Amino acid sequence: MRSSQLPIEAKQLTKRYGAQRGVTGLTFSVEPGEVFGFLGPNGAGKTTTIRQLLGLIRPTSGSVHVFGYDCWSESKQTKASIGYLPGDIHLYENLTGQEFLAFFAAFRSAAVEERRVAELAQRLEIDLRRKIKHLSKGNRQKIGIIQALMHGAPLLILDEPSSGLDPLKQVDFIELLREEKERGTTILLSSHALVEVERIADRVAIVREGELVAVEQMSAIRRLQERRLALRLREPAPALPERVRALDGVSVVSVDPSGLNVELAVRGAVQPLLRLLAELPVDDFTFGPADLESVFLHYYGAAPDAAPEPALKGAVV
Amino acid sequence: MSLVMLRRAWRDQAGNAASYAVGIILYSAMILAFFPVARDHAAAFNSYLSAMPQALIRAFGISDFSTFSGFVGAELLRIIWPIIVEVFAIMSGAALVAQEIERGTAEIWLSVPESRARLLASKIAALFLAELGLVIVTVITLAIGAVILGEPVVLSRLLVLGVVLLSLSIVVAGYSVLFSAFFDARGRPAGIAAGVTIAFYMLWVASSFGSSWSWLRYLSIYAAFQPQAALGGDPIPVLGVIALFIIGLACAGASLVVFQRRDVAV
Numbered sequence: 001m002r003s004s005q006l007p008i009e010a011k012q013l014t015k016r017y018g019a020q021r022g023v024t025g026l027t028f029s030v031e032p033g034e035v036f037g038f039l040g041p042n043g044a045g046k047t048t049t050i051r052q053l054l055g056l057i058r059p060t061s062g063s064v065h066v067f068g069y070d071c072w073s074e075s076k077q078t079k080a081s082i083g084y085l086p087g088d089i090h091l092y093e094n095l096t097g098q099e100f101l102a103f104f105a106a107f108r109s110a111a112v113e114e115r116r117v118a119e120l121a122q123r124l125e126i127d128l129r130r131k132i133k134h135l136s137k138g139n140r141q142k143i144g145i146i147q148a149l150m151h152g153a154p155l156l157i158l159d160e161p162s163s164g165l166d167p168l169k170q171v172d173f174i175e176l177l178r179e180e181k182e183r184g185t186t187i188l189l190s191s192h193a194l195v196e197v198e199r200i201a202d203r204v205a206i207v208r209e210g211e212l213v214a215v216e217q218m219s220a221i222r223r224l225q226e227r228r229l230a231l232r233l234r235e236p237a238p239a240l241p242e243r244v245r246a247l248d249g250v251s252v253v254s255v256d257p258s259g260l261n262v263e264l265a266v267r268g269a270v271q272p273l274l275r276l277l278a279e280l281p282v283d284d285f286t287f288g289p290a291d292l293e294s295v296f297l298h299y300y301g302a303a304p305d306a307a308p309e310p311a312l313k314g315a316v317v
Numbered sequence: 318m319s320l321v322m323l324r325r326a327w328r329d330q331a332g333n334a335a336s337y338a339v340g341i342i343l344y345s346a347m348i349l350a351f352f353p354v355a356r357d358h359a360a361a362f363n364s365y366l367s368a369m370p371q372a373l374i375r376a377f378g379i380s381d382f383s384t385f386s387g388f389v390g391a392e393l394l395r396i397i398w399p400i401i402v403e404v405f406a407i408m409s410g411a412a413l414v415a416q417e418i419e420r421g422t423a424e425i426w427l428s429v430p431e432s433r434a435r436l437l438a439s440k441i442a443a444l445f446l447a448e449l450g451l452v453i454v455t456v457i458t459l460a461i462g463a464v465i466l467g468e469p470v471v472l473s474r475l476l477v478l479g480v481v482l483l484s485l486s487i488v489v490a491g492y493s494v495l496f497s498a499f500f501d502a503r504g505r506p507a508g509i510a511a512g513v514t515i516a517f518y519m520l521w522v523a524s525s526f527g528s529s530w531s532w533l534r535y536l537s538i539y540a541a542f543q544p545q546a547a548l549g550g551d552p553i554p555v556l557g558v559i560a561l562f563i564i565g566l567a568c569a570g571a572s573l574v575v576f577q578r579r580d581v582a583v
Binding site for chain 2: 051054055056057058075076077079080082084086088089090091092103104106107108144147
């Protein structure tokens with residue numbers, strides 16, 4: 001690792017596949033100890049960017065550096081600092097989990113402790129003695145996660161990391177990432193499971209059709225998030241739509257013919273809304289969790305064809 | 318060279334090569350069992366050979382059936398042994414890069430802190446070691462067979478035979494790996510390598526059709542492949558054998574350059 005260099009620094013990073021677009025002119029950097037969310041639908045260019053970080057593909061123009069080393073010409077040095085989990089992981093089928101991890105650990109023998117591997121296996125509840133070909137997708141993903149985390153790399157690059165994990169294990173995985181973050185590990189997290197990015201990311205980059213649409217602090221992203229409030233009233237409230245519209249950041253999504261069931265969309269601060277609710281004959285209400293889907297819609301609004309796919313709704317509660 | 322990668326690749330190759338070695342041993346044993354019949358009826362066999370077209374005899378590398386080297390050369394080393402070892406070299410060589418990409422394992426394989434060239438060089442070394450293993454198995458099997466059949470065993474001839482056999486193995490594996498470095502699935506490089514090998518053989522056969530065709534032999538790797546001459550203590554085309562090694566190693570070296578520079582998109 002070169003001193004005083006950023007974990008990731010991309011400058012005008014561009015990759016074209018002949019006439020096809022890969023990514024165009026990406027410029028961003030990731031600070032030490034930061035969790036950096038990398039969001040976009042399939043085909044947006046997330047994996048192309050990650051493959052350039054790993055030195056798997058060569059930039060058409062521009063550059064990307066990891067801790068000061070060029071990811072293409074000095075990939076051996078960059079990879080020494082990276083714990084990597086591919087998006088669609090394929091492992092060596094004829095090895096057991098143990099053999100697979102031992103093989104990858106041997107490349108970094110000084111950095112991998114057996115105790116750490118055993119601890120990760122225990123927390124993710126995976127039996128490493130079984131052959132990989134007999135494991136489910138979720139269990140293969142767990143081996144991939146252990147492989148990425150076991151050597152304590154200062155930079156983790158995780159492409160769709162919770163793919164295949166059941167909801168409980170997704171929560172455990174987020175907890176593992178939190179611990180890594182507390183240890184000072186820098187994390188680049190590419191994901192469709194928006195909730196895992198939202199819970200842990202400090203900043204988020206949004207890519208669209210190979211271009212960087214925005215790089216925002218998570219707090220700024222949260223302000224753009226839209227939450228849905230479903231109200232059930234004991235009796236219809238007079239002039240409710242007008243009273244709601246008077247509130248900043250609140251709009252009426254729907255009101256049923258009886259006027260008893262109302263759905264509101266809420267952005268930003270909730271105090272004015274709570275004051276209004278106190279004045280209404282509220283029988284019950286549900287307030288949906290905030291997510292980044294609405295942020296996607298905000299950025300994708302200008303291009304309806306590029307709207308996010310249904311997978312973006314795969315949030316964990 | 319990465320020792321970690323070499324160990325892993327050796328385990329993979331050795332397991333694969335073991336089944337080919339068993340095939341070589343069984344086929345060699347069967348052929349050797351027939352040799353006493355040929356030796357005891359040398360006059361009849363030689364009369365039969367003299368009635369065959371000389372071009373055909375040359376094309377299939379037949380010298381005579383009555384000597385150990387002639388019989389083993391014609392029945393094992395000129396045809397069947399190259400087929401067995403070439404299948405191994407082509408299928409294994411073509412797999413080294415292309416199969417990793419085809420199976421989707423290249424992404425995680427290349428995430429280790431080693432250069433691509435060193436990773437592939439280790440795999441190539443393991444493949445060459447496996448081929449050396451097949452050659453050693455062949456030579457030992459023939460030596461044991463010779464002892465059992467009461468034929469003289471000359472160590473220097475066996476060593477030269479081993480070198481000749483290895484040279485053919487290395488050159489076929491070399492160009493198979495080179496083709497593999499260009500492609501994303503094993504089928505295409507394996508097909509191209511098999512086609513090239515068959516073309517070399519056809520050139521060799523065609524060169525036997527007459528003096529006006531004989532120059533074609535210099536375009537074929539089989540011109541330098543004279544295992545029965547090595548086993549019989551006759552002169553072998555030393556420069557040709559050296560050329561096979563050089564071509565094989567040069568192809569392997571070129572595969573490292575190609576693989577180091579290409580995009581790997583799984």
